[in-house]
Amino acid sequence: MNPILVIAEILGNRIGPVTLELVSAARMIRDSYPGGSSDKGGDTRENNSRILIVVPHRRPVPLADQLAADTGLDTIALSLPDTRACRNEVVKEALVALMKKTAPSHVLAAHTALGREIAPGLAVRLGAASIAGVIGIRSCSPDGGAPVFTRPVMDNTRVQAVEPDPNLPAVLTLVPGAFPRFSGKAVSGGRVLEETAAIDLRKLRTVQKKHLKPVGSSQALKSARVVVAAGRGIGEKENLGAVSQFAGAFPSSALAASRPLVDMGWIGYERQVGVTGASVSPDLYIACGISGSSQHLAGIKDAKYVVSINKNPDAPICRHSDLCITADVMAFIREFQLKSGEGE
Amino acid sequence: MNMNILVCIKQGPGEQVMGQFEELALEQGLALKDALLASGLKSDKEPPILDVITAGPDSDLADDMIRRAYGMGADKGIIVRTKTNGLMPAFNTASLLAGAAKSRYDLILTGIMSQDLMAGQTGPMLAELLSIPWAAGVVKVDLLPGKPALRVEQEMDKGGRQVLDISLPALLTIQSGGVPRYPTLSNMLKAGDKPITLLEEAGLCPVPRRETFIAMETPVKTRDGLEIKGNLKDQVDKFYKFLRGKNFI
Numbered sequence: 001m002n003p004i005l006v007i008a009e010i011l012g013n014r015i016g017p018v019t020l021e022l023v024s025a026a027r028m029i030r031d032s033y034p035g036g037s038s039d040k041g042g043d044t045r046e047n048n049s050r051i052l053i054v055v056p057h058r059r060p061v062p063l064a065d066q067l068a069a070d071t072g073l074d075t076i077a078l079s080l081p082d083t084r085a086c087r088n089e090v091v092k093e094a095l096v097a098l099m100k101k102t103a104p105s106h107v108l109a110a111h112t113a114l115g116r117e118i119a120p121g122l123a124v125r126l127g128a129a130s131i132a133g134v135i136g137i138r139s140c141s142p143d144g145g146a147p148v149f150t151r152p153v154m155d156n157t158r159v160q161a162v163e164p165d166p167n168l169p170a171v172l173t174l175v176p177g178a179f180p181r182f183s184g185k186a187v188s189g190g191r192v193l194e195e196t197a198a199i200d201l202r203k204l205r206t207v208q209k210k211h212l213k214p215v216g217s218s219q220a221l222k223s224a225r226v227v228v229a230a231g232r233g234i235g236e237k238e239n240l241g242a243v244s245q246f247a248g249a250f251p252s253s254a255l256a257a258s259r260p261l262v263d264m265g266w267i268g269y270e271r272q273v274g275v276t277g278a279s280v281s282p283d284l285y286i287a288c289g290i291s292g293s294s295q296h297l298a299g300i301k302d303a304k305y306v307v308s309i310n311k312n313p314d315a316p317i318c319r320h321s322d323l324c325i326t327a328d329v330m331a332f333i334r335e336f337q338l339k340s341g342e343g344e
Numbered sequence: 345m346n347m348n349i350l351v352c353i354k355q356g357p358g359e360q361v362m363g364q365f366e367e368l369a370l371e372q373g374l375a376l377k378d379a380l381l382a383s384g385l386k387s388d389k390e391p392p393i394l395d396v397i398t399a400g401p402d403s404d405l406a407d408d409m410i411r412r413a414y415g416m417g418a419d420k421g422i423i424v425r426t427k428t429n430g431l432m433p434a435f436n437t438a439s440l441l442a443g444a445a446k447s448r449y450d451l452i453l454t455g456i457m458s459q460d461l462m463a464g465q466t467g468p469m470l471a472e473l474l475s476i477p478w479a480a481g482v483v484k485v486d487l488l489p490g491k492p493a494l495r496v497e498q499e500m501d502k503g504g505r506q507v508l509d510i511s512l513p514a515l516l517t518i519q520s521g522g523v524p525r526y527p528t529l530s531n532m533l534k535a536g537d538k539p540i541t542l543l544e545e546a547g548l549c550p551v552p553r554r555e556t557f558i559a560m561e562t563p564v565k566t567r568d569g570l571e572i573k574g575n576l577k578d579q580v581d582k583f584y585k586f587l588r589g590k591n592f593i
Contacts, residue, residue, distance in 0.1 A: 120468035129554040205477040214503030276503040
């Protein structure tokens with residue numbers, strides 16, 4: 001049977017934890033097909049051989065050893081050449097060559113900067129179906145069979161189910177946090193197979209110059225008990241003052257913002273909340289005029305209570321709020337200040 | 345240095361004429377075109393051009409969007425008319441765009457993703473089909489004078505950035521950078537009469553679909569989403585009750 005390939009996410013010299021989420025997803029895909037080489041689902045030597053992990057790195061063997069031992073899955077230590085080219089380009093070319101050798105049925109990568117950049121091109125080169133930003137896997141019939149993949153669409157207001165052509169391989173990127181991390185005990189350690197990437201270096205057309213570290217998030221933001229965040233619904237940059245005063249109504253509070261405000265230069269990056277920016281876990285998060293993109297929601301999932309104020313009742317944030325107030329946010333804030341001023 | 349730029353655009357949701365990231369990509373292209381013009385060109389060199397292209401079913405909204413692009417400063421607009429309604433998978437769109445773009449452009453720009461499909465695949469696939477390098481999630485683009493290359497900053501996970509030089513022709517998908525300009529009155533007046541090139545899907549060798557979009561459903565809630573209804577005063581009163589009850593004020 002064709003293997004399911006998992007592309008390990010490597011952060012510097014460590015295995016990114018999302019790799020174990022990809023392993024769980026690979027097992028779900030494997031177990032959704034009845035029969036195959038073994039009619040017993042779950043962990044057996046035969047079933048585990050259906051999944052292969054690939055570690056693309058300059059010195060991949062120690063990382064591959066660790067993954068093979070932890071997951072019980074065979075792991076390919078794919079050595080990348082020393083080159084000035086951008087890592088993503090090198091990884092993509094290395095994987096194309098490897099995929100042609102291993103002929104996978106599915107290729108799983110994380111929906112991260114690397115995965116988003118290389119997966120679509122990989123699919124084109126392999127003649128594969130390609131599904132990006134997967135958040136769920138389901139079998140389309142009770143007897144099992146080719147699984148179907150779900151992903152967010154329409155400004156995060158809907159979820160789409162996608163079926164890849166069953167006659168083609170499928171390249172998938174999975175959203176970090178959408179699948180559980182594999183934490184079982186391995187049946188027995190997987191083997192480590194060493195491979196050197198077969199790349200024509202002359203074909204590479206990027207040159208990596210440097211990395212810039214992100215500016216940190218505001219400490220006040222991370223430790224505040226109440227966070228009041230402004231989004232595009234506040235209308236104008238000048239309204240930030242009123243939002244800030246609103247935040248001031250609560251002790252131990254901080255002002256935050258969604259990404260678009262930072263991109264427009266209305267407020268500094270240290271106030272940004274989201275998958276890039278801070279992840280906050282206040283007792284109360286008040287989202288003012290924020291629609292609820294998945295990138296923003298990722299930064300607030302650990303808040304104890306979420307209240308959203310948005311004039312659009314269908315805004316995605318309502319499904320991820322405890323209280324949903326449909327109102328023009330600036331009008332609501334003015335009314336709130338009136339009431340506070342009256343001393344109730 | 346001369347540069348022919350192509351920007352791939354798509355409509356936004358509802359009444360939004362152009363997608364949010366598409367508009368940012370167009371702005372980035374126009375800013376580069378401005379920079380090239382400002383850097384001065386020898387009279388025997390052709391000036392830089394910026395064209396826009398979109399693929400989709402017959403719609404007045406597509407025309408409106410191209411005219412808006414003209415208003416912002418685009419030179420030529422191309423509509424690839426497709427027969428299907430609803431979302432089209434990225435590979436199919438990219439294949440049509442590749443057929444229309446061929447290899448006439450030094451730089452192709454797309455948004456990092458579209459608001460409807462939210463996949464971010466069309467740009468990278470188009471680049472692969474044209475065998476050109478690409479960078480996704482770009483937040484800054486600079487010309488490298490005298491070199492057929494650009495210096496770009498790409499956003500990495502957790503907000504860090506990577507700086508890389510990418511040789512032209514290339515494709516960039518734009519995450520942010522610059523506030524999209526308003527169309528100018530004089531451009532909009534000319535836009536009404538400017539032709540739009542129409543290409544039919546069949547003429548561009550459409551390919552079979554590799555993915556089937558089966559269904560669309562409402563996402564699962566992660567929290568209760570209890571609605572606070574009533575007029576503004578009622579809403580504030582109920583909010584106050586909630587805050588009091590949990591000792592936030």
